[in-house]
Amino acid sequence: GAVVSQHPSWVICKSGTSVKIECRSLDFQATTMFWYRQFPKQSLMLMATSNEGSKATYEQGVEKDKFLINHASLTLSTLTVTSAHPEDSSFYICSADRGRNAFFGQGTRLTVV
Amino acid sequence: TQLLEQSPQFLSIQEGENLTVYCNSSSVFSSLQWYRQEPGEGPVLLVTVVTGGEVKKLKRLTFQFGDARKDSSLHITAAQPGDTGLYLCAGEGAGANNLFFGTGTRLTVIP
Numbered sequence: 070g071a072v073v074s075q076h077p078s079w080v081i082c083k084s085g086t087s088v089k090i091e092c093r094s095l096d097f098q099a100t101t102m103f104w105y106r107q108f109p110k111q112s113l114m115l116m117a118t119s120n121e122g123s124k125a126t127y128e129q130g131v132e133k134d135k136f137l138i139n140h141a142s143l144t145l146s147t148l149t150v151t152s153a154h155p156e157d158s159s160f161y162i163c164s165a166d167r168g169r170n171a172f173f174g175q176g177t178r179l180t181v182v
Numbered sequence: 183t184q185l186l187e188q189s190p191q192f193l194s195i196q197e198g199e200n201l202t203v204y205c206n207s208s209s210v211f212s213s214l215q216w217y218r219q220e221p222g223e224g225p226v227l228l229v230t231v232v233t234g235g236e237v238k239k240l241k242r243l244t245f246q247f248g249d250a251r252k253d254s255s256l257h258i259t260a261a262q263p264g265d266t267g268l269y270l271c272a273g274e275g276a277g278a279n280n281l282f283f284g285t286g287t288r289l290t291v292i293p
Contacts, residue, residue: 073224075224078222103280103281105283110288111285111286112270112283112284112285112286113225113270113283114283115280115281115282115283118280160222162224162225164224164281169213169230169232169274170215170227170230171215171227171272171281172227173217173224173225173226173227174224175223175224176222176223176224178222
């Protein structure tokens with residue numbers, strides 16, 4: 070099946086620093102990728118839709134200047150959490166569609182201390 | 183926002199028992215997907231149902247899409263400890279290119 074790879078799997082950073090998370094589609098091209106955030110014991114919440122070659126579309130309540138998304142190629146989207154704060158600590162997951170099915174990355178556990 | 187409510191939210195059963203998880207919405211979806219997620223990992227796709235009334239079987243798992251394409255169910259027969267995880271339904275909205283996720287059902291199967 071299609072594979073989506075996310076890196077890093079976990080990261081710990083200090084408050085005020087920025088963290089970049091990569092999402093790659095390994096065996097298919099994805100013009101659109103999605104970024105989700107998941108709090109403990111909760112479902113996934115869509116943060117933004119990443120579009121190759123154009124600006125990302127953010128869901129209501131998600132700060133676009135804080136969560137920078139870049140989709141520079143058909144196989145790579147990045148999410149940068151800028152000036153991270155402890156409340157940004159969460160599990161971030163990306164996905165890409167192949168046909169009608171969505172394939173997810175392994176997720177990135179971000180802890181801001 | 184197209185909301186998908188899953189029930190039950192938590193379920194703890196003994197190995198060998200059967201169970202059903204429900205995914206309900208007031209919205210119509212062009213397709214509905216079921217995922218299983220283990221702690222610290224991304225969701226893994228189990229099945230996609232597209233046609234109203236469709237039933238799909240995956241070994242001991244049976245998935246059904248409601249006739250009106252507003253709801254779905256997942257039935258597990260003879261649950262095993264390996265079935266433990268978070269089960270998520272997700273609907274593909276008409277005209278939307280993203281998935282709307284359900285509230286999730288955390289299943290624990292006790293040996």
